[in-house]
Amino acid sequence: MSTESDTNQDPPIGTTITLNYDDEWWVASDEETGVTSQGKTRQEALRNLDEALEGYYGEGESPDNSELRDIGIDPEQNWRYNGKMRREDSYD
Secondary structure, three states: OOOOOOOOOOOOOOOOEEEEEEOOEEEEEEOOOOOEEEEOOHHHHHHHHHHHHHHHOOOOOOOOHHHHHHOOOOHHHOOOHHHOOOHHHOOO
């Protein structure tokens, strides 16, 4: 999905995106996924929604261990640590 009109990443037919102005912020929401973002302008809200949808669909980058710790997640306790199950996390 893209806010640029000259790209081939237009939303699929039937996708509904709503834009609302609320208290100095534009709010863009993808009705299918429920993903919502905001910006000071309509274009910024749509760009931010594009970025949020990339994360929703798995196109974003995985956080590194430092970023996980910053939000209170201990990577050592994460059962999918580094994308691999550890032996103690197996379901055998």
